[in-house]
Amino acid sequence: MLNVLFSARDGLWGVYEEPLRKAFASRNLSINLQPDFSDPEMVHYIVYGPTGPLQDFTPYSNAKAVLNLWAGVERLVKNPTLNIPLTRMVDTGLQEGMVEYVTAHVLRHHLDTDRQVLNQNGVWDVVIPPLARDRTVAVLGLGALGEACARQLATLNFNVLGWSRRQKEIHGVSCFCGEDGLRDVLSKSDIVVLLLPLTDGTANILNADTLALLPKGAAIVNPGRGALIDDDALLAALGSGHVGAATLDVFRQEPLPAEHPYWHNPKVTVTPHIASETRPETASEIIADNIHRNENGEPMRFLVDRSAGY
Numbered sequence: 034m035l036n037v038l039f040s041a042r043d044g045l046w047g048v049y050e051e052p053l054r055k056a057f058a059s060r061n062l063s064i065n066l067q068p069d070f071s072d073p074e075m076v077h078y079i080v081y082g083p084t085g086p087l088q089d090f091t092p093y094s095n096a097k098a099v100l101n102l103w104a105g106v107e108r109l110v111k112n113p114t115l116n117i118p119l120t121r122m123v124d125t126g127l128q129e130g131m132v133e134y135v136t137a138h139v140l141r142h143h144l145d146t147d148r149q150v151l152n153q154n155g156v157w158d159v160v161i162p163p164l165a166r167d168r169t170v171a172v173l174g175l176g177a178l179g180e181a182c183a184r185q186l187a188t189l190n191f192n193v194l195g196w197s198r199r200q201k202e203i204h205g206v207s208c209f210c211g212e213d214g215l216r217d218v219l220s221k222s223d224i225v226v227l228l229l230p231l232t233d234g235t236a237n238i239l240n241a242d243t244l245a246l247l248p249k250g251a252a253i254v255n256p257g258r259g260a261l262i263d264d265d266a267l268l269a270a271l272g273s274g275h276v277g278a279a280t281l282d283v284f285r286q287e288p289l290p291a292e293h294p295y296w297h298n299p300k301v302t303v304t305p306h307i308a309s310e311t312r313p314e315t316a317s318e319i320i321a322d323n324i325h326r327n328e329n330g331e332p333m334r335f336l337v338d339r340s341a342g343y
């Protein structure tokens with residue numbers, strides 16, 4: 034019998050308990066799943082939500098792995114009390130949701146949909162938008178989420194440029210890496226989508242220098258992490274008109290404080306970290322599969338590389 038602790042913010046236990054039990058049962062795993070154990074030393078695996086109460090892993094001295102419910106692990110990789118294997122979430126539901134969010138906001142900027150939606154003022158204002166084939170979209174980060182978005186945008190005929198740490202090959206996407214690659218990509222892109230993890234290598238990747246590389250009027254879509262962008266630099270670029278619009282889903286501080294200038298800037302759309310959510314049914318399958326693998330001596334999937342930070 035394996036003891037599995039479910040530790041996440043209030044409300045999630047009720048959502049995850051049944052799908053997790055079902056996924057464990059379908060693999061014939063004998064599991065005692067609980068939101069609390071009186072003795073932390075009894076715990077073998079921790080299914081984990083970073084915004085829950087558990088921050089000190091020291092008492093869980095017999096735990097074999099932490100299975101994160103989120104794709105982002107920036108809070109966990111710097112936790113000095115966590116020194117057992119850590120997996121991040123790669124979930125088909127999470128991918129589908131992100132593809133829908135990114136496609137919707139890229140199309141909105143591409144077609145300038147706001148022009149019609151927000152201006153029903155009796156003026157027959159004919160402006161024909163370009164075709165997707167004439168629009169260049171950058172996807173920074175070509176992991177589980179970025180690659181899925183880049184592929185979808187390519188099927189819509191956008192000229193898609195992708196950028197990652199290591200060189201990738203993706204059908205229909207021109208792939209770049211390295212600092213020169215980033216400069217190349219940004220200098221050509223009308224719309225930039227950020228799907229990088231937050232690490233020491235990606236913090237403030239959009240700053241005054243890199244924003245200046247963009248063609249005038251470019252749009253930013255950031256469902257990655259807030260600290261990928263230097264906020265003051267973005268606000269200045271929006272103010273000067275160099276950046277035309279931004280759709281921001283993630284912020285340095287969440288919830289975004291009511292007085293933050295992003296809320297009041299007409300060129301900025303704030304969405305409250307809803308770009309995509311882990312889906313309990315599909316995510317529970319991933320977690321059960323990883324415990325099953327580990328118990329059978331097979332490597333777990335989606336292990337976090339602590340040295341790379343993601």
Ligand SMILES: NC(=O)c1ccc[n+]([C@@H]2O[C@H](COP(=O)([O-])OP(=O)(O)OC[C@H]3O[C@@H](n4cnc5c(N)ncnc54)[C@H](OP(=O)(O)O)[C@@H]3O)[C@@H](O)[C@H]2O)c1
Binds near residue numbers: 178197198230256
């Ligand atoms: N807003 C939301 O609702 C929401 C939901 C889920 C996730 N997210 C965010 O989305 C992020 C991406 O998720 P994912 O599952 O796609 O992550 P992932 O699979 O780990 O992919 C990360 C990608 O970023 C690239 N990368 C990392 N460091 C880099 C660097 N220094 N320079 C260039 N490229 C770099 C990686 O390059 P390689 O391919 O070379 O490794 C990889 O392509 C998460 O970390 C999280 O912050 C947001």
